[in-house]
Amino acid sequence: EDQVTQSPEALRLQEGESSSLNCSYTVSGLRGLFWYRQDPGKGPEFLFTLYSAGEEKEKERLKATLTKKESFLHITAPKPEDSATYLCAVRRGGGSEKLVFGKGTKLTVNP
Amino acid sequence: GAVVSQHPSWVICKSGTSVKIECRSLDFQATTMFWYRQFPKQSLMLMATSNEGSKATYEQGVEKDKFLINHASLTLSTLTVTSAHPEDSSFYICSARSGGEVQPQHFGDGTRLSIL
Numbered sequence: 001e002d003q004v005t006q007s008p009e010a011l012r013l014q015e016g017e018s019s020s021l022n023c024s025y026t027v028s029g030l031r032g033l034f035w036y037r038q039d040p041g042k043g044p045e046f047l048f049t050l051y052s053a054g055e056e057k058e059k060e061r062l063k064a065t066l067t068k069k070e071s072f073l074h075i076t077a078p079k080p081e082d083s084a085t086y087l088c089a090v091r092r093g094g095g096s097e098k099l100v101f102g103k104g105t106k107l108t109v110n111p
Numbered sequence: 112g113a114v115v116s117q118h119p120s121w122v123i124c125k126s127g128t129s130v131k132i133e134c135r136s137l138d139f140q141a142t143t144m145f146w147y148r149q150f151p152k153q154s155l156m157l158m159a160t161s162n163e164g165s166k167a168t169y170e171q172g173v174e175k176d177k178f179l180i181n182h183a184s185l186t187l188s189t190l191t192v193t194s195a196h197p198e199d200s201s202f203y204i205c206s207a208r209s210g211g212e213v214q215p216q217h218f219g220d221g222t223r224l225s226i227l
Contacts, residue, residue, distance in 0.1 A: 004154075034215055043117070043204045043218035044155070051213075087155070097143060097208075098170075099216060101154040 002027045006088050006102035013078055013109050021073040021086055021105045029093025033071050035064050036087040038104065044087055047073075078109045114138050115207050117219030125227055126197060132190045132222045134205030140185040141207035145216060146178070149202045161188055195226045 003026045013019055025033065032051055036044035048057045050066040057064050061082065063074040073086055085106045089099040114137040122130050134144060143162050147155040159175075161167035161182035169175045177199075179191040188207075192199055202223055206216035 032213065032215075036218070041221070041223070043115070043206075043220045046113070046215045046217055049213075049215050089155075097145070097160050098157055099145075099155075101156075103152065103154050 002090060002092055002100040004088055004090055004100050004102035006086075006105050008105060009103070010106045011108070013075075013107070015079055015109055015111050016077045018074070018076045018078070020075070021107070023071040023073070023088030023102055024069060025071070025088070025090045027090045027092045027100070030090060031093045031096075032091045033066055034089045034091070034099065035071070035073055036089065038085045038087055040085075047086075075107070078107075080109045080111050083107055083109045112138050113209075113217040115141075115205065115217050115219040117205050117222055119222060120220060121223040121225070123225045123227065124195065127194055130192045130195055130224060132192075132203055132205070132224075134188045134190070134207065134219055136186045136207040136209070136217075139207075139209045141188075141209055142185065143208045144182055144188040145206045145208075146180060146188075146190050147204045147206065149204060149221070155204065192224065195224070197226045200224055200226045 005024045007022045035047040038044045048064040053068045065072045085104040087104045089101040116135045118133045146158045149155045158173045159167045159169045167180035182188040204221040206218045208216045
């Protein structure tokens, strides 16, 4: 069974304090690992797709990396507006459309 | 680009009524749309996948007679919760994807459903 585990569940940072969020996964034939940001009461906002081990993608203060077992979302010099829940999801191979989501990491950045 | 609009954003209704939720892709054609439920502090759980003009594919444990899905056009899908009960109260979120399977899903802002 496909599984996605995100850690930590919650993370508090001071503005400017860099850190990383972890997404460990078990999936048969990975066909994409997705990072989303979700604000309270809103739907997830797409950030990145990673397809193969070694791949990296960046957007502003965020950088996502992928290995065969996990993905990291690195946040460099975060700002209060980066506060949100960050979700990781995987899609398996074999023609399945299904995304399996983790429970997310709630990030709070204090000014 | 890739904007998905979901309506209404919240609904409060009495037990036994049916509720319809709309999901529209505003600036792209969605070949596939998805419906999820999300309970507090839990993962998004896929309920069903629908392709335009076809019957929806439901996940195991999701009652297709209770959660009616219609995907009548490339920009609109609807979810109808029939004879809703308090246990159906949840946050329902739709997503849409265009083109090939490597494209990401783009999500609406969800509908908070409360059944009294």
